[in-house]
Amino acid sequence: KNQVEQSPQSLIILEGKNCTLQCNYTVSPFSNLRWYKQDTGRGPVSLTIMTFSENTKSNGRYTATLDADTKQSSLHITASQLSDSASYICVVSDAGGYQKVTFGIGTKLQVIP
């Protein structure tokens, strides 16, 4: 069964600090991995997409990494801002079927002043 596990479940950091969120997956065969940001009471919004051949991709202060061999991804947030407070969801697509997208439960990040 395809699974996506994220850690930590929740995290509190001071404004201006960096943090790293982790995602481990067992999805196979792998197609792509996306990180979504979900603000409280809103729908998720895509931050980055990683394909098999990509190791690192940045989107402003967000940098995602992918190690396809160990089936791990991380999302690094640099110089955090209060607006970064949200849940971050790792989503992995497999190459085997139309609806085969597996969601992680998410990491709830709170940035405090």
Add this chain to the structure above:
Amino acid sequence: IAGITQAPTSQILAAGRRMTLRCTQDMRHNAMYWYRQDLGLGLRLIHYSNTAGTTGKGEVPDGYSVSRANTDDFPLTLASAVPSQTSVYFCASSATGYGGELFFGEGSRLTVL
């Protein structure tokens, strides 16, 4: 602003009542999806449609039905609501179908008493 529009934003209804959650997109995406999001669980696929006129069952389809009469609309119906259907429901669409970026609505919070 282009995107996904869901209605209602929130609803409380009695068990046994029929309820339709509406979803409209103006991006001309072929694929549309309905997910439910519950505390401690990742987003779970209820039903999907890869093009107008076709629908398919997702991970948790029981108690729900959908239709896709045209490209823009994808309503979700609960024929006889039960308390376990209390959840936040998200409609989403994607341009490329499987594995593509998902664009989510803002969600419909449903409480069944």
